[in-house]
Amino acid sequence: MYADIQNEAHLLQQMAMGSQPAFKTVVAAYWPNIYAHALAYLRSPEKAEETTQDVFVALWEKRATLPAIENFRGYLFITARNKIVSRLREKLASEPADGDEDVAETLYVPDSQLELKELNSLLRRGMDQLPAKRKKVFEMSRLEGKSHAEIAAELNISKDTVSEYITLALNFLRTYLKNNGNHLHIAIFCLYYL
Template sequence: MAPAYTTWLLDQIRAGERNALEKLYTIFYKRLCDFACQIVKSSDLAEEVVSDVFLAVWQKRETLEIKTDMKAYLYVAVRNQALAYLKKEKLWEELDEEAQSKAIEHYNPLDMLLFRELNYSLSSIISTLPEPDNLMLRLKLSGMTYSEIAQALDTTEKTVEYRLSKSISFLKRAYQKSR
């Protein structure tokens, strides 16, 4: 989505145009939910987090200051909201189990076992990455481009590319060792 269009939508939202918020919601809702789900490990919680972010945008529309483009702002806001929710509710471990069982309901028992082992292994390895690398990897997995990640994290595209390359190499080596 072109930053100029989302900037225009933001201007419309500031002017109190509910339709502009609905357009913004339609454009970003699904991808933001997918991103939030990677953090909270529950589609229901992810939807709640994203809805809370859009509600906050509407409630703070007159004073909202966005220094990056709207897409980067929304991803960072969703990340912060999701992490705040998990910290508040202390649901890290409980949600992992619940999310895994929901995701694998439709597979046979062997597939379920393999999926759980793979998911646990990768989650464990990813969690050992330093926070900036961990976050960059999750943003990339959510569908953001290097440029969007760089904007969201206020760094250069080359830094994102380099750190993601190092993280992926680390994940491959660590996963091979764990097998």
């Protein structure tokens, strides 16, 4: 699960000015999920680590453009996906194996904005099926970026209840996407929301 990043926009501004502490904060928050995603496709801890490093090297190299990015998680996902596809293509070129071509083609979808719109639409339909309070907690956590403590205080519920609602919502939405979407939607969902 992603660590809560407070003031993400401020961190991106700091990174744009060359702040290494801000960069380290972003890396610490996003590394585990990107690594897990790379490992799932590359099936090699070494290749997954190299690919994850490539993602963050690319992020640092483009740091000046970060403040203008509206959806940082989406940008990071697209960067990670492209790096994973490149690794898969290298693997296919050196040692083709049955089924790997399907994985590479599934990951590579030219219109990334379209796939994000499709996922958002699908997620909204799934979220509309959640009980009202659970939906509210999920939105506050994953869409508004509020901490469990902030949500608990605003809704006058315990932090344990917040955690439980988020877990239940994530489990429901993951199942909903499996039944109504495709595995690319699930991959994006895992990278964004888990």
